[in-house]
Amino acid sequence: MTAPLTADWAALSAGLRARDGVACQWRVAAAPVGNVRPTDFAWHEEPVPSPDEGEVLLETLYLGLAPVMRMYMQGTGAGGARKLAPGDVIHGRGVARILESRHPDWRAGEIVQGQIGWRTYATTRMTAGERFFRVTSHDLPYALACGVLGMPGLSAHAGYFACGQPKPGDVTVVSGAAGGVGSMVIQMARIAGAGRVIGIAGGAEKCRTIRALGCDDAIDYKSEDVPRRLAETCPKGIDYYFDNVGGETLSACLERLAMGARIALCGSISEYTRTTPFGLTNYTRLRAVEGRMSGFFVYNHVARWDEVMGEMAGWIRAGRLKPVQDIVEGFERMPEALSRLYEGKNIGVQCCRVRPEPPHPAVEGAARG
Amino acid sequence: MTAPLTADWAALSAGLRARDGVACQWRVAAAPVGNVRPTDFAWHEEPVPSPDEGEVLLETLYLGLAPVMRMYMQGTGAGGARKLAPGDVIHGRGVARILESRHPDWRAGEIVQGQIGWRTYATTRMTAGERFFRVTSHDLPYALACGVLGMPGLSAHAGYFACGQPKPGDVTVVSGAAGGVGSMVIQMARIAGAGRVIGIAGGAEKCRTIRALGCDDAIDYKSEDVPRRLAETCPKGIDYYFDNVGGETLSACLERLAMGARIALCGSISEYTRTTPFGLTNYTRLRAVEGRMSGFFVYNHVARWDEVMGEMAGWIRAGRLKPVQDIVEGFERMPEALSRLYEGKNIGVQCCRVRPEPPHPAVEGAARG
Numbered sequence A, B: 001m002t003a004p005l006t007a008d009w010a011a012l013s014a015g016l017r018a019r020d021g022v023a024c025q026w027r028v029a030a031a032p033v034g035n036v037r038p039t040d041f042a043w044h045e046e047p048v049p050s051p052d053e054g055e056v057l058l059e060t061l062y063l064g065l066a067p068v069m070r071m072y073m074q075g076t077g078a079g080g081a082r083k084l085a086p087g088d089v090i091h092g093r094g095v096a097r098i099l100e101s102r103h104p105d106w107r108a109g110e111i112v113q114g115q116i117g118w119r120t121y122a123t124t125r126m127t128a129g130e131r132f133f134r135v136t137s138h139d140l141p142y143a144l145a146c147g148v149l150g151m152p153g154l155s156a157h158a159g160y161f162a163c164g165q166p167k168p169g170d171v172t173v174v175s176g177a178a179g180g181v182g183s184m185v186i187q188m189a190r191i192a193g194a195g196r197v198i199g200i201a202g203g204a205e206k207c208r209t210i211r212a213l214g215c216d217d218a219i220d221y222k223s224e225d226v227p228r229r230l231a232e233t234c235p236k237g238i239d240y241y242f243d244n245v246g247g248e249t250l251s252a253c254l255e256r257l258a259m260g261a262r263i264a265l266c267g268s269i270s271e272y273t274r275t276t277p278f279g280l281t282n283y284t285r286l287r288a289v290e291g292r293m294s295g296f297f298v299y300n301h302v303a304r305w306d307e308v309m310g311e312m313a314g315w316i317r318a319g320r321l322k323p324v325q326d327i328v329e330g331f332e333r334m335p336e337a338l339s340r341l342y343e344g345k346n347i348g349v350q351c352c353r354v355r356p357e358p359p360h361p362a363v364e365g366a367a368r369g
Helices: A009-013 A069-073 A142-146 A151-163 A180-191 A204-212 A226-233 A247-254 A298-317 A331-342 B009-013 B069-073 B142-146 B151-163 B180-191 B204-212 B226-233 B247-255 B298-317 B331-342
Strands: A022-028 A041-047 A056-064 A093-101 A111-115 A121-124 A172-175 A197-201 A217-220 A238-243 A257-265 A292-295 A325-329 A349-353 B022-028 B041-047 B056-064 B093-101 B111-115 B121-124 B172-175 B197-201 B217-220 B238-243 B257-265 B292-295 B325-329 B349-353
Touching (some): A009 A331, A093 A142, A111 A142, A151 A257, A151 A298, A180 A349, A197 A204, A238 A247, A247 A257, A325 A331, B056 B142, B142 B349, B151 B298, B204 B217, B331 B349
Parallel strands (some): A172 A238, A257 A292, B172 B197, B238 B257
Antiparallel strands (some): A022 A041, A056 A349, B022 B041, B056 B121, B056 B349
16 A cells, blocks of 8 residues: 655765755656655756846755655645646745845845745745745744744644644644654644643654653554554543644544544645555544544745744744754755655654855844754 | 345335334344344334333324434444444434323423434433423424424534534535435525525435525436536535535535635435445545534534524524425334435435324414424
């Protein structure tokens, strides 16, 4: 039912080198079937472009990796993104510095985040569809704009609060708990006054991480029986389930819902590499418990960007929300970095460092993380 | 995937006759496998019981039929009901007259509705778990207490309003639209100011009925392609789907949801007679449209009984809510009446007339329906 998860990623990046003065890109070579394979990616080099009137030239600092990227590469236009075909640069949000600006609203030297694509340099008109934002928290690492202070952070916040509507005391279960969004949600559950917080993750190291982040219990789905452990850890049922994985885990949580339970649907990464679709047979459990299962579309929440990012940055500075990032070094290794998501290897937000962070402007009384 | 739906119900009731002075019952003979069959039911006769101190003696007027009864017979304890085993009287709510009372709160002659079981006479302590209510709308037929003014009416009201949270202008789709709950929901959608109301039902007669009840469009799932017709009738998507059937119809509606859509899960009768479980593969559509799928447990809403029943009765008297009932004559035919639900034969609330209605008390200015 599941495609093999191993591939020789080192061979793909061997001999490639992103360097200043050359614009490097990763493009779609072939639409992935099941999981991504090295042959799905094509490296491309060209001269650094010059911005036209109304454009800026960006140099990329970080790129974030998201499960949806496999679907982008398949040409589905997931999430409303422009549909890709073989030969197109792969979609991806990241953090960049403006090298040169011929755009009236943006200045050289500003740090921005937005839809850059898998590129080391990019010219862009900063259109609304690319959803660029200024990075203004100069007392915090710019890498966080790929995570807590970026679209993954907005996903975690909008999903946990607006979509799932937590209540104080909720027995809360989070799957993919050591992942980018999951590692934030377990901490937000603590901040919101949840009752017991139970994280589900794969492997001992991830389980240690999520306990350290505030989980009362950690379930290792690779070595433990998830339904049995849910019964042990949630004897009165689950009030709130934040779902990052879908599939059998979602099904197991549905079986243990408490009356009035809520499920926030964020991701279904366990289903992405299946060759036959997963069918949810027990969705009718929602009837027995007067439960609710809700999805959210993160771009619907972009209007609240400043408010949410301000709140997240405040929690980071107060030590209540610890950013967890899994950084792969080097643009050459972007395909490998993406594959880590589907292989369950990443702890925290998966991102790729394309260049070292430039010096931050001095911030009064600030401490860099 | 689906068990055969035909059976010789006439042979089962032939020679049986419920009559005054003998307490007749239908009991579980065998747990149904797939759909109910005549061999699952056993007829039983015994003397009319005398009430003990604290009990009343009821004579049954009507019994209602509900899809959940097949699950009762399977011993699942669905909906929190006492689990049945072969030999037990089948659970069922109905309308009865109190023949004799040795209970301090109830008087002989009162009309009541509650958990009577498949019996023509019953003694009971009117416990909380049996959820007995006085029938007080004497200007309306007592039969309605099996439908609009009974638990099906509370299901329709709680499901449509409290669970699904309609908004004015909603493009509303109702499956099982000619059934007991569905026939009420399409009318409540009109009352609530829905936009287009589209009903899904099986066969031309049912489609005529639901158009007459206020549907702008009727989709005949037996002769039409449901996904194609949903695309035609809901070009901008479905805002609200009230689901009585589950299965492929739920899946088709998920594919056509508009942004912010809500699904109220009421029933899944299309799945009940499957021999392999239905798997919902596209529940993740809720993410793309920021949608919500909610279930409800009707007994959670019983505290609002008087308020809801008062509102429903008001709509009936004002001609805004037309009760639709499908009445099988004779207690002997209860198994057949139940089978009609799974065979898709009933139009409106399926019930069984056990005895003629007694004369109603005179009501000032009332017109019986």
